[in-house]
Amino acid sequence: MQDKVLTTEDVVSRLADGMTIGIGGWGSRRKPMALVRAILRSPLRDLTLVSYGGPDVGLLCAAGKVRKVVYGFVSLDSIALDAHFRAARQRGELEVAEYDEGMVLAGLRAAAARLPFLPTRAGLGSDVLALNPDLRTVTSPYPDGEELVAMPALRLDAALVHLNRADRFGNAQYLGPDPYFDDLMCAAARRSFLSCEEIVPTEELLAGGPPQSLLINRIHSHGVVETPNGAHFTSCAPDYERDEAFQRRYADSAKPEQWAKFRAEFLDGDEQSYQAAVAAFHAREEVPA
Amino acid sequence: MTISRAEVCAVACADTWRDAGAVLASPFGVIPSIGARLARLTTAPELLLTDGEAMLLAEPTALGAEAAGTVEGWLPYGRVLDLLAGGRRRVMMGASQVDRYGNQNISRIGPWDKPKVQLIGVRGAPGNTVNHTTNYWVARHSAKVFVASVDLVAGIGHDRARQVGARFHDVRVVVTDLAVLDFTGPDRTMRLRSVHPGVSVAEVQERTGFELAVDSVTETRLPTDEELALIRHRIDPKNLRDQEVPG
Numbered sequence: 001m002q003d004k005v006l007t008t009e010d011v012v013s014r015l016a017d018g019m020t021i022g023i024g025g026w027g028s029r030r031k032p033m034a035l036v037r038a039i040l041r042s043p044l045r046d047l048t049l050v051s052y053g054g055p056d057v058g059l060l061c062a063a064g065k066v067r068k069v070v071y072g073f074v075s076l077d078s079i080a081l082d083a084h085f086r087a088a089r090q091r092g093e094l095e096v097a098e099y100d101e102g103m104v105l106a107g108l109r110a111a112a113a114r115l116p117f118l119p120t121r122a123g124l125g126s127d128v129l130a131l132n133p134d135l136r137t138v139t140s141p142y143p144d145g146e147e148l149v150a151m152p153a154l155r156l157d158a159a160l161v162h163l164n165r166a167d168r169f170g171n172a173q174y175l176g177p178d179p180y181f182d183d184l185m186c187a188a189a190r191r192s193f194l195s196c197e198e199i200v201p202t203e204e205l206l207a208g209g210p211p212q213s214l215l216i217n218r219i220h221s222h223g224v225v226e227t228p229n230g231a232h233f234t235s236c237a238p239d240y241e242r243d244e245a246f247q248r249r250y251a252d253s254a255k256p257e258q259w260a261k262f263r264a265e266f267l268d269g270d271e272q273s274y275q276a277a278v279a280a281f282h283a284r285e286e287v288p289a
Numbered sequence: 290m291t292i293s294r295a296e297v298c299a300v301a302c303a304d305t306w307r308d309a310g311a312v313l314a315s316p317f318g319v320i321p322s323i324g325a326r327l328a329r330l331t332t333a334p335e336l337l338l339t340d341g342e343a344m345l346l347a348e349p350t351a352l353g354a355e356a357a358g359t360v361e362g363w364l365p366y367g368r369v370l371d372l373l374a375g376g377r378r379r380v381m382m383g384a385s386q387v388d389r390y391g392n393q394n395i396s397r398i399g400p401w402d403k404p405k406v407q408l409i410g411v412r413g414a415p416g417n418t419v420n421h422t423t424n425y426w427v428a429r430h431s432a433k434v435f436v437a438s439v440d441l442v443a444g445i446g447h448d449r450a451r452q453v454g455a456r457f458h459d460v461r462v463v464v465t466d467l468a469v470l471d472f473t474g475p476d477r478t479m480r481l482r483s484v485h486p487g488v489s490v491a492e493v494q495e496r497t498g499f500e501l502a503v504d505s506v507t508e509t510r511l512p513t514d515e516e517l518a519l520i521r522h523r524i525d526p527k528n529l530r531d532q533e534v535p536g
Binding site for chain 2: 026052053071072073074075080081085086089090091092098099100101102103105120121122123124125126127128131146147177178179180181184
């Protein structure tokens with residue numbers, strides 16, 4: 001079996017300008033933040049993001065990496081809105097495709113099943129259709145004749161997800177309360193890269209959780225990166241909860257004079273220096289993680 | 290102890306679930322969260338409640354104590370999105386704007402390409418409103434929220450539902466810090482159903498950006514002693530409700 005262990009830099013080197021990239025997790029929960037930070041350090045640009053959006057979208061927008069965002073919402077959960085995404089939108093510099101959350105799900109399912117679209121009721125009558133003029137409806141061929149939204153497949157060039165455990169071959173496990181849509185993101189993508197808190201031998205995967213926790217298997221993953229604390233500052237239960245104090249610091253950095261400072265303090269170095277700067281932040285602020 | 294405005298609002302929210310039966314209750318905001326728990330403990334014992342994430346809780350917990358609840362089921366986000374398409378859910382969402390037909394906006398204010406204010410996005414509002422009963426909670430009733438025309442239709446109102454033949458559309462009630470409103474006015478427009486004690490019809494009309502039907506306005510009912518005890522001692526002992534609706 002192919003050993004798929006990579007570094008975050010290896011993953012980024014397999015991405016290209018202009019790609020459509022699906023990002024797993026949900027809001028400010030189990031986002032592949034170490035991979036996002038690696039993109040921030042790279043020259044990658046013009047990305048289209050497909051995401052149940054959180055600070056992944058916000059950070060990439062703040063750093064000017066994004067051409068377009070496809071989403072149902074962008075939220076930090078405990079803070080309702082992501083200030084960086086908001087600022088980028090209000091500057092008028094982002095192309096967006098805003099869908100109902102269920103439409104995003106239908107689009108990913110269509111892509112995973114190699115279908116051109118899936119019908120859904122969500123979106124009918126709302127301005128989502130007017131805002132996405134390429135969207136079409138489809139009429140049921142059965143006697144009901146119901147008109148439904150034909151949600152087009154959201155095909156991804158690459159998917160980035162973060163899970164609790166994985167083996168070297170790309171079998172991966174979530175141990176928290178919710179799989180989110182990570183498996184579907186990987187199935188909808190040409191290539192999928194997963195980061196995890198810990199790489200363990202295959203025979204130890206079931207020591208962590210039941211068989212149902214083995215969310216992604218190796219046919220849907222092309223690279224595995226071990227990134228301890230790699231979802232920080234989003235939650236990665238049960239390994240850690242969201243770092244609320246640091247998330248507030250991030251949210252405050254949307255003020256123009258603060259972003260350069262935040263970037264220099266936390267993002268300009270490598271992942272190790274990020275984690276060290278976060279530890280120093282907590283020591284200085286005397287706020288526990 | 291006198292009955293607070295927040296407590297009147299919580300009971301008005303609870304009443305929106307009283308005939309819901311065995312469905313998932315999805316409240317957004319503190320007062321709706323109290324309302325759903327209160328309904329579950331009084332008039333709607335079959336309601337399903339979540340911990341705000343993926344667990345279904347067998348018994349209502351105090352606000353902020355969800356992690357201590359007994360789990361009766363598992364409903365991660367993906368299954369919520371599937372369940373809502375089946376209709377067995379009743380939500381109470383927030384609204385940045387609402388118009389007289391119940392069209393709701395939580396996405397953005399101003400032009401689409403360069404919004405004056407980017408909000409959270411349409412979220413599940415389009416899917417919720419075409420699939421199952423949807424009600425709204427507005428913590429500060431004002432003409433900025435109750436507008437003649439919303440900047441973007443996220444949740445669809447009665448005029449839009451009629452245009453597209455949305456057969457499961459059922460937007461019923463808007464509860465605010467001043468009043469309870471429904472859509473039984475002419476052509477299914479917004480009607481003032483009741484004003485909270487101490488609020489006048491004129492005050493509600495003044496703080497609404499369009500004309501309301503006001504043919505038979507009553508006073509919003511007060512909580513019973515049982516409901517007050519449940520709210521104060523069991524559901525919201527930390528009094529988070531007064532932060533959302535002061536006074």
